[in-house]
Amino acid sequence: MTIRLYDLAGADERCRFSPFCWRTRLALAHKGLEVETIPWRFTDKAKLPEPSNGRVPVIVDGDRVVHDSWAIAEYLEDQYPDSPSLFPAGAGRPVALFLNTWADTVLNPAVAKLVVSDITDRLHAADLTYFRMSREKRFGMPLEQVTAERDAALPGFRKLLEPLRQPLRRVPFLGGEAPAYADMIVFGAFQWARVVSPFELLAADDPVAAWRERMLDLHGGLARAVPGRG
Amino acid sequence: MTIRLYDLAGADERCRFSPFCWRTRLALAHKGLEVETIPWRFTDKAKLPEPSNGRVPVIVDGDRVVHDSWAIAEYLEDQYPDSPSLFPAGAGRPVALFLNTWADTVLNPAVAKLVVSDITDRLHAADLTYFRMSREKRFGMPLEQVTAERDAALPGFRKLLEPLRQPLRRVPFLGGEAPAYADMIVFGAFQWARVVSPFELLAADDPVAAWRERMLDLHGGLARAVPGRG
Structure with missing residues (x-):
């Protein structure tokens, strides 16, 4: 199932610049997971799924909503243990x-x-x-x-x-x-x-x-x- | 064979306080390696085995002399791979x-x-x-x-x-x-x-x-x- 990622965007919707969203975007790619990014602006707080803290990244994976880039990395590592590790031995x-x-x-x-x-x-x-x-x-x-x-x-x-x-x-x-x-x-x-x-x-x-x-x-x-x- | 460690000491020879020597002392203990520590003072530069850079820690392991706490950690990890790892997956x-x-x-x-x-x-x-x-x-x-x-x-x-x-x-x-x-x-x-x-x-x-x-x-x-x- 495609994971949805709420991703900070500029005026140009292609302009994605949040350092925290980039952590998550690359972690999803590292894990080989399908993602649909949803452009989000600072003033769109009401559009975020809950739970969130009014900030991005937030991911929606089926019926799970996870926010905070660190929590997302841990979630992805634990939920998808057979894909490449985010915390490898090396x-x-x-x-x-x-x-x-x-x-x-x-x-x-x-x-x-x-x-x-x-x-x-x-x-x-x-x-x-x-x-x-x-x-x-x-x-x-x-x-x-x-x-x-x-x-x-x-x-x-x-x-x-x-x-x-x-x-x-x-x-x-x-x-x-x-x-x-x-x-x-x-x-x-x-x-x-x-x-x-x-x-x-x-x-x-x-x-x-x-x-x-x-x-x-x-x-x-x-x-x-x-x-x-x- | 016992490894010799040149270890910074105070006036009281038991006073060992170098943060870098403590890294090495604990790394040796972690690896379960026998060690003889040799108290050394800042002004004992001429007493260090070579190669060194005039600083401690320096270890002597058989005919190998290794200096610099990071180089020592890498040396111990590579030389003694069967003892507990200094850089474990966890x-x-x-x-x-x-x-x-x-x-x-x-x-x-x-x-x-x-x-x-x-x-x-x-x-x-x-x-x-x-x-x-x-x-x-x-x-x-x-x-x-x-x-x-x-x-x-x-x-x-x-x-x-x-x-x-x-x-x-x-x-x-x-x-x-x-x-x-x-x-x-x-x-x-x-x-x-x-x-x-x-x-x-x-x-x-x-x-x-x-x-x-x-x-x-x-x-x-x-x-x-x-x-x-x-």
Whole structure:
């Protein structure tokens, strides 16, 4: 049966530009499913089938209505398991490298800005001068100045973690039911902060905090065995 | 044979805090491999085995020396394929949701800031007022002002793409040899920009640009069939 897709359109009906609808359009093509697209405009909210949240994409598959591009991808994967997978095994390594680079360029530098001045307390005497000079050159200021406003910076830091929070609300690990290297990439940053600094990065009710506990429990508490400063 | 791991240590030798070494330490444990950790300080560069880049982690496995946490993860996965995988099939969906949230909270808003004023040219007359009012409320300024400095904003935008660039330098798709939903998530943003705006987001020699061409070619040129404005 042909699936109907409500698809954002411009003045020219052929102009389809929603990034979210394109996710769905390509997912349907990937699965080899027949689709009829229905051009839709922002002001056509009343024309959408229910349930929807007044936004596209919305698909109608027989008597099922599914909205939200992520929910649609999960629906298609689960409903049509014999067609090409949207989440194939082969996706693991490149996407882990995406996370690795995200951690290197976004997460770790953000953690550094919150804890770097505490690292000096932990360093071997031989390293102190090297560390302070090289890091103060990198930051362009004394390390104490980098972290001086960290209470104010914390909400911005926590906002950066939203991509982690979404999957970790649903499954125990980025690897799903079991940890994968993606978990280790991200955990490295939190373990670093935990060992060098008493400054708490996470709210107690953050799903990322619960995941951090699970990571600390792995392998008989391997990472927990190094005392934290919190 | 026991693998040796050069591991960043503080004054207290038990204080191990490098986020990169923790990635490797947990990867070794995940694989069930015996490890002897060698405490190392920033100023011990001469004590590292070669090849290294003067940084840890470095592992020595028999006569193999491997440095850089990502290279080590790949080495362990390839060298010890019968132990638990670092990149298991099950990792696909949660990590795709990480990417989905990254796209929603980082990529798409960044694209919007570069092209949003061009969208009005494409909209159906019925949508124009709604779109301009709702988006100008969101941005707190006229749409033309949002994009006025886009040439200056472009380098910062391209820097955001580094997590995409790294895997796409190595494999054709985030899914590896074939596209996965992760590719569709990200491509949605680029297709949106392509359809609504003549403003070019990518340098011609960016691996992300070559990947965008591959995405445009999928399914007989499904996405390319919608004319761009570039």
